[in-house]
Amino acid sequence: MRTRANKQSGATIKDVADLAGVSAMTVSRVLNSGHRVRPATQERVEAAIRELNYRPNLSARSLAKARSLFIGLLYNNPNPGYVSELLIGLMNRCRQVGYHLVIENFGSTDEEWAADIDGLLSSSNFDGLIVAPPVSDFDSVISAIERADLPCVRIAPEQEPDLFASVRTDDRDAARRMTRHLLDLGHRRLGFIAGDAGHGASRQRMSGFCAALEDAGIELEDALIVEGRFTYRSGLAAAEKLLSMPEPPTAIFASNDDMAAAVVGVAARKGIDVPGQLSVAGFDDTHTATTLWPQLTTVRQPIADMAGAAVDLLTAAINAEPDQDVAQTQRLLPCEVIIRDSSCPVAPDRG
Amino acid sequence: MRTRANKQSGATIKDVADLAGVSAMTVSRVLNSGHRVRPATQERVEAAIRELNYRPNLSARSLAKARSLFIGLLYNNPNPGYVSELLIGLMNRCRQVGYHLVIENFGSTDEEWAADIDGLLSSSNFDGLIVAPPVSDFDSVISAIERADLPCVRIAPEQEPDLFASVRTDDRDAARRMTRHLLDLGHRRLGFIAGDAGHGASRQRMSGFCAALEDAGIELEDALIVEGRFTYRSGLAAAEKLLSMPEPPTAIFASNDDMAAAVVGVAARKGIDVPGQLSVAGFDDTHTATTLWPQLTTVRQPIADMAGAAVDLLTAAINAEPDQDVAQTQRLLPCEVIIRDSSCPVAPDRG
DNA sequence: TGCTTGTTTGCACGCGTTCTCATTGCCGGC
DNA sequence: GCCGGCAATGAGAACGCGTGCAAACAAGCA
Numbered sequence: 001m002r003t004r005a006n007k008q009s010g011a012t013i014k015d016v017a018d019l020a021g022v023s024a025m026t027v028s029r030v031l032n033s034g035h036r037v038r039p040a041t042q043e044r045v046e047a048a049i050r051e052l053n054y055r056p057n058l059s060a061r062s063l064a065k066a067r068s069l070f071i072g073l074l075y076n077n078p079n080p081g082y083v084s085e086l087l088i089g090l091m092n093r094c095r096q097v098g099y100h101l102v103i104e105n106f107g108s109t110d111e112e113w114a115a116d117i118d119g120l121l122s123s124s125n126f127d128g129l130i131v132a133p134p135v136s137d138f139d140s141v142i143s144a145i146e147r148a149d150l151p152c153v154r155i156a157p158e159q160e161p162d163l164f165a166s167v168r169t170d171d172r173d174a175a176r177r178m179t180r181h182l183l184d185l186g187h188r189r190l191g192f193i194a195g196d197a198g199h200g201a202s203r204q205r206m207s208g209f210c211a212a213l214e215d216a217g218i219e220l221e222d223a224l225i226v227e228g229r230f231t232y233r234s235g236l237a238a239a240e241k242l243l244s245m246p247e248p249p250t251a252i253f254a255s256n257d258d259m260a261a262a263v264v265g266v267a268a269r270k271g272i273d274v275p276g277q278l279s280v281a282g283f284d285d286t287h288t289a290t291t292l293w294p295q296l297t298t299v300r301q302p303i304a305d306m307a308g309a310a311v312d313l314l315t316a317a318i319n320a321e322p323d324q325d326v327a328q329t330q331r332l333l334p335c336e337v338i339i340r341d342s343s344c345p346v347a348p349d350r351g
Numbered sequence: 352m353r354t355r356a357n358k359q360s361g362a363t364i365k366d367v368a369d370l371a372g373v374s375a376m377t378v379s380r381v382l383n384s385g386h387r388v389r390p391a392t393q394e395r396v397e398a399a400i401r402e403l404n405y406r407p408n409l410s411a412r413s414l415a416k417a418r419s420l421f422i423g424l425l426y427n428n429p430n431p432g433y434v435s436e437l438l439i440g441l442m443n444r445c446r447q448v449g450y451h452l453v454i455e456n457f458g459s460t461d462e463e464w465a466a467d468i469d470g471l472l473s474s475s476n477f478d479g480l481i482v483a484p485p486v487s488d489f490d491s492v493i494s495a496i497e498r499a500d501l502p503c504v505r506i507a508p509e510q511e512p513d514l515f516a517s518v519r520t521d522d523r524d525a526a527r528r529m530t531r532h533l534l535d536l537g538h539r540r541l542g543f544i545a546g547d548a549g550h551g552a553s554r555q556r557m558s559g560f561c562a563a564l565e566d567a568g569i570e571l572e573d574a575l576i577v578e579g580r581f582t583y584r585s586g587l588a589a590a591e592k593l594l595s596m597p598e599p600p601t602a603i604f605a606s607n608d609d610m611a612a613a614v615v616g617v618a619a620r621k622g623i624d625v626p627g628q629l630s631v632a633g634f635d636d637t638h639t640a641t642t643l644w645p646q647l648t649t650v651r652q653p654i655a656d657m658a659g660a661a662v663d664l665l666t667a668a669i670n671a672e673p674d675q676d677v678a679q680t681q682r683l684l685p686c687e688v689i690i691r692d693s694s695c696p697v698a699p700d701r702g
Numbered sequence: 703t704g705c706t707t708g709t710t711t712g713c714a715c716g717c718g719t720t721c722t723c724a725t726t727g728c729c730g731g732c
Numbered sequence: 733g734c735c736g737g738c739a740a741t742g743a744g745a746a747c748g749c750g751t752g753c754a755a756a757c758a759a760g761c762a
């Protein structure tokens with residue numbers, strides 16, 4: 001019985017085998033990295049595959065392999081732009097390597113996840129897991145995965161060396177380069193708006209900022225560093241604080257775009273021209289960065305690359321022998337500093 | 352051989368059957384809407400399922416059913432916030448009904464899709480397709496799906512009655528209600544920034560705007576309606592045009608949030624206070640709407656509901672007999688008008 | 703040539719589920 | 733008391749692919 005679902009390319013491995021004059025086994029071998037197959041045979045098989053437009057049935061394959069071919073993505077939604085790009089990057093790479101991505105999202109706190117994570121891991125049959133921030137730092141989740149003995153890759157986790165593999169961007173280096181950009185424009189009083197203290201990336205970005213100042217021989221001034229929480233609202237308060245100082249900074253580097261947008265908003269209220277009187281820099285290159293006037297100088301993370309790397313690491317771990325230690329690879333990817341209209345050389349009268 | 356993938360919940364249908372003292376067939380019947388099973392038996396089987404924490408193996412199921420259990424999502428990325436929410440809504444509903452979502456994205460024009468769509472449909476084995484805007488209006492894509500004879504649900508397509516089922520929001524009604532909100536605030540000179548003329552929703556929103564004016568007995572003034580293209584940049588030009596009129600509007604309704612953000616930006620440049628001197632309204636309730644000062648009065652689409660409805664319609668079509676006509680259901684969902692800080696009663700000195 | 707070694711190929715079976723068809727009870731009507 | 737019919741259940745065959753093991757084959761060596 002050919003149903004609608006498979007009538008489109010109804011060829012099975014048997015059909016291919018018949019056409020090529022070999023057994024199904026040989027076709028299977030050709031498909032799965034054709035080792036132990038004579039080149040001539042391989043070519044005949046591949047010709048047959050092309051001719052019949054044969055596509056292996058994924059269900060049958062995963063059934064036979066006792067692998068679900070499913071990868072779970074554990075995340076929650078801190079930022080739609082980030083999530084969207086991450087999802088697409090993951091999906092694309094997954095498809096290339098024959099896996100499927102299943103999304104799981106319980107809540108925004110460690111506790112909310114703790115309640116359901118064990119049930120999830122035992123009931124869904126994932127071959128492995130990718131964990132995106134901030135879930136990648138939830139203890140309950142990580143230890144549950146450890147208990148379940150599932151391969152796992154963490155994206156941008158806080159702690160460095162770990163039981164699991166991880167992919168992260170070099171936020172510290174990027175913040176350092178962005179700060180250097182502002183210094184190169186002649187700015188000397190730089191304000192910094194930190195992100196959520198519990199977020200690993202926050203510390204890295206702040207550390208990069210401080211390092212660049214140190215490189216330039218400028219001493220840190222505590223009042224110029226204010227704490228935010230990555231939200232627009234927290235950015236408003238921080239910007240208000242910085243811009244009402246007796247001697248305000250000539251440039252402000254916010255730890256993400258939302259807070260940078262808040263700086264631009266507050267500046268507009270106060271009649272401070274951006275970038276004429278105040279340069280502003282953000283981080284993340286979200287949609288917001290270009291939906292603002294002036295468009296934001298910011299840092300772009302290689303999200304698609306990270307996604308690809310995460311999938312690669314995970315599939316490697318899935319296919320590795322249990323006693324191998326490839327499962328703990330750490331990968332660090334560089335960011336790109338994007339210069340737009342919100343930063344310019346310091347005004348001469350305020351040098 | 353129990354591999355890592357299935358050791359977690361190794362119970363098979365056979366184990367359940369043995370424990371319940373029935374055959375696998377009966378268990379299967381209980382699982383798939385237990386018809387023709389005595390209540391007592393059903394209960395015994397369900398108890399066994401619970402006790403063993405049995406989860407049917409999806410691979411085996413889809414193999415036996417000759418269904419891939421995959422739904423393809425055809426889209427491209429006009430707006431990360433929209434996409435992100437749509438994806439999550441689709442995923443969640445898919446998981447509930449036992450399907451999996453596979454994302455496909457080729458490019459932003461009809462032509463780019465035309466090149467690959469046939470190959471995609473014949474090589475991937477989807478049980479059905481969900482097509483998001485703007486792909487849902489690409490002729491090449493729609494006709495390719497028709498040729499492939501695959502069930503399909505379109506999200507927010509332009510043409511009304513159609514071969515395929517569709518889910519759309521009532522943009523016209525929402526725009527009408529938003530316009531009424533502005534009128535209720537006392538505004539009489541309303542500016543409107545239209546969206547991309549090729550985009551179906553654009554016309555609906557404009558039509559709703561006009562209808563509300565008509566309801567209120569206000570005659571349309573052509574100069575107060577300017578064309579945009581849904582981008583921030585096009586919004587800047589449109590706002591510039593409206594706000595440099597000899598007698599500028601006291602309220603501007605933009606066809607999406609990005610263009611509304613542009614209006615706020617231009618107003619700030621010109622020293623026009625929002626909302627004091629100018630009320631602004633957007634559409635979509637994207638992330639931008641709350642990452643702006645003042646936060647935007649806007650229209651929220653029930654994206655998650657649409658996603659759920661799309662999946663429901665599609666699975667209904669997949670499971671329907673070929674000659675049934677459920678495949679053409681149209682569903683219309685209402686939007687919500689969200690009033691924030693960018694709109695307020697008209698200033699008495701300009702009323 | 704005969705033996706060994708290594709390479710290439712095929713057969714039969716299993717993966718977990720659903721489906722078709724057959725079987726068992728059971729009831730009521732004759 | 734017999735039989736047709738229906739509800740509830742089971743036995744066994746697919747579904748398409750991967751794997752263990754054995755067979756066929758080629759090559760190297762004495």
